[in-house]
Amino acid sequence: MRTGIGYDVHRLVAGRKLVLGGTEIPYKNGLLGHSDADVLVHAVCDALLGAAGLGDIGLHFPDIDPKYKDISSLTLLTQTGDMVRGKGFSIRNIDAIIFAEAPKIGPYRKSMQQNLAVAVNIDPACVNVKATTTEGLGIIGKGEGIAAMCVVLVE
Numbered sequence: 001m002r003t004g005i006g007y008d009v010h011r012l013v014a015g016r017k018l019v020l021g022g023t024e025i026p027y028k029n030g031l032l033g034h035s036d037a038d039v040l041v042h043a044v045c046d047a048l049l050g051a052a053g054l055g056d057i058g059l060h061f062p063d064i065d066p067k068y069k070d071i072s073s074l075t076l077l078t079q080t081g082d083m084v085r086g087k088g089f090s091i092r093n094i095d096a097i098i099f100a101e102a103p104k105i106g107p108y109r110k111s112m113q114q115n116l117a118v119a120v121n122i123d124p125a126c127v128n129v130k131a132t133t134t135e136g137l138g139i140i141g142k143g144e145g146i147a148a149m150c151v152v153l154v155e
């Protein structure tokens with residue numbers, strides 16, 4: 001058994017869709033990035049790559065590569081899952097947390113868990129997504145960005 005950890009943060013800006021865990025969430029701002037900037041999926045990818053000893057997301061999906069422009073990060077997660085299995089590991093569970101002052105994540109949690117599970121082909125019961133605010137503190141609290149952290153177990 002091996003564990004992996006992932007962390008990511010993206011800036012919130014006007015004029016972008018907000019996509020978290022592959023679910024589009026109605027909100028005045030969206031996350032800025034080369035792909036769809038799905039900060040949660042990026043953290044999950046990094047955790048899986050870390051657990052398998054495969055480096056990090058920037059190594060496999062460079063954000064200067066035109067083929068990843070505006071791509072759904074779930075596509076990257078599916079490819080990541082394939083790489084992890086290619087190294088002989090099976091994914092046991094994914095536990096992630098979103099740090100956001102707004103919007104409310106609760107109504108979209110199940111949908112995100114389902115998306116993540118489908119992307120890496122595991123039981124949705126093995127995927128858990130949580131969310132917290134930072135009590136108004138720092139860049140998250142001021143609504144300048146959203147962050148995510150993830151821990152995974154592979155066997």
Ligand code: MG
Binds near residue numbers: 008009033
């Ligand atoms: Mg990212």
